[in-house]
Amino acid sequence: MADGFWITFLGQTxxxxxxxxTLGIPPRLxxxxxxxxxxxxxxxxxxxxxxxxxxVGFVTPALIVHSGTKDAVAWDLNILFLCSAVLxxxxxxxxxxxxxxxxxxxxxxxxxxxxxxKTFDSxxxxxxxxxxxxxxxxxxxxxxxxxxxxxxxxSTLLSQMVSFFYKNKTETVGQIGLVIxxxxxxxxxxGGYCLDRFxxxxxxxxxxYLFSFLGxxxxxxxxxxGSIMIVFGNAFLLGxxxxxxxxxxxxxxxxxxxxxxxxTTSGLLNASAQVLP
Numbered sequence: 001m002a003d004g005f006w007i008t009f010l011g012q013t014x015x016x017x018x019x020x021x022t023l024g025i026p027p028r029l030x031x032x033x034x035x036x037x038x039x040x041x042x043x044x045x046x047x048x049x050x051x052x053x054x055x056v057g058f059v060t061p062a063l064i065v066h067s068g069t070k071d072a073v074a075w076d077l078n079i080l081f082l083c084s085a086v087l088x089x090x091x092x093x094x095x096x097x098x099x100x101x102x103x104x105x106x107x108x109x110x111x112x113x114x115x116x117x118k119t120f121d122s123x124x125x126x127x128x129x130x131x132x133x134x135x136x137x138x139x140x141x142x143x144x145x146x147x148x149x150x151x152x153x154x155s156t157l158l159s160q161m162v163s164f165f166y167k168n169k170t171e172t173v174g175q176i177g178l179v180i181x182x183x184x185x186x187x188x189x190x191g192g193y194c195l196d197r198f199x200x201x202x203x204x205x206x207x208x209y210l211f212s213f214l215g216x217x218x219x220x221x222x223x224x225x226g227s228i229m230i231v232f233g234n235a236f237l238l239g240x241x242x243x244x245x246x247x248x249x250x251x252x253x254x255x256x257x258x259x260x261x262x263x264t265t266s267g268l269l270n271a272s273a274q275v276l277p
Contacts, residue, residue, distance in 0.1 A: 023050070024266035027250035031262045032102050037196055044192025044247040048185050051243065055181040058174050127260050131268060136256045140205075144249045145272030147212055151242035152273060154219070155180065162231065165224050172228060179232055180239035187244020192251075201252045208248060212241040 026046025034042040064083075065076040131137050154161075158180075159173045166172075194204055215237035222230050253265040 020267065020270070023270045024263050026050070026247065027254055027262040027266045031254060040195035040247065040251045041189075041192040043251055044188045047188045047192075047247045047250075051181050051185040051188065055178055055185070058178045058181065062174070124264070127264060128268075131257060131260060131265065134257070137253065137265070140249065140253055140256065141268060141272045142276065143209065144245075144253075144269045145276035147209060147242060147245060148249070148269075148273035149276050150216065151212075151238065154216075154238065161223060165226075166228060166231075176232060176235045179235045180243070183236040183239030184243025184246075187240035188247050190240075191244045191248045195248065195251055201248075201255050204248055205245075205252055208241050208245045211237070212245065215241055 026043045029046060030039045030042035061080060064080045065073060067073070132141070155177065158177060162173050162176060191204065191208070195201065198204075215234060219231075219234040219238060222234060249269055250262070250266045253269055254260075254262045257265050
């Protein structure tokens with residue numbers, strides 16, 4: 001097992017590095033393939049799929065990996081990782097064989113113009129400079145990073161916080177995490193629908209930030225009350241608004257930075273969530 005640790009570490013590094021590319025796919029994919037009244041919902045669906053994978057990750061290991069001897073656990077882990085590798089390889093093969101880079105007919109006037117001009121992707125560093133010196137995007141960069149970064153921090157420390165206040169409830173940490181993810185999936189879909197329905201990007205962002213702040217206050221000052229159900233309720237609020245903001249932030253960035261590439265803006269937002277907190 002010790003001799004194979006470097007393989008595990010290398011694989012984890014590759015998987016972690018791949019997030020730089022996969023997390024920014026939904027807004028770009030939605031903009032290229034969907035019209036102006038569908039793009040936010042499509043982006044939300046992409047984020048929904050990402051969150052669904054995390055939810056499956058909360059449940060699947062417990063079903064496959066069982067307690068026992070070291071060799072038995074190692075065998076179960078091998079089965080788990082092998083299944084994941086096979087599924088991802090099949091998905092990769094399907095994308096290479098059947099998925100086109102863009103539709104034959106652009107879904108919107110903006111995409112038609114972008115394909116004809118092809119100027120905003122020509123100089124990445126110039127685009128990056130314009131984005132990071134623009135007041136509107138810089139403000140979104142900071143606020144998105146704080147909101148999403150705090151959520152990531154809470155998710156990472158969830159086990160320690162719950163175990164500290166609820167000594168005999170450590171087994172419910174996974175359930176609380178699952179509630180957060182499921183609530184985030186719902187919030188992503190609702191947020192995308194609201195943007196397509198009303199096109200109120202700034203108002204939606206302000207409301208989500210407000211309720212995220214209130215949810216965080218509630219979580220902070222009620223976790224020590226001794227009621228695990230209150231923790232579940234606050235977890236739902238945090239997941240719904242803080243995770244649900246992911247597609248809203250992506251679409252807001254695309255809206256205020258057009259004609260910059262959606263992949264660039266979403267990548268910067270994801271970076272802000274990792275750096276600012």
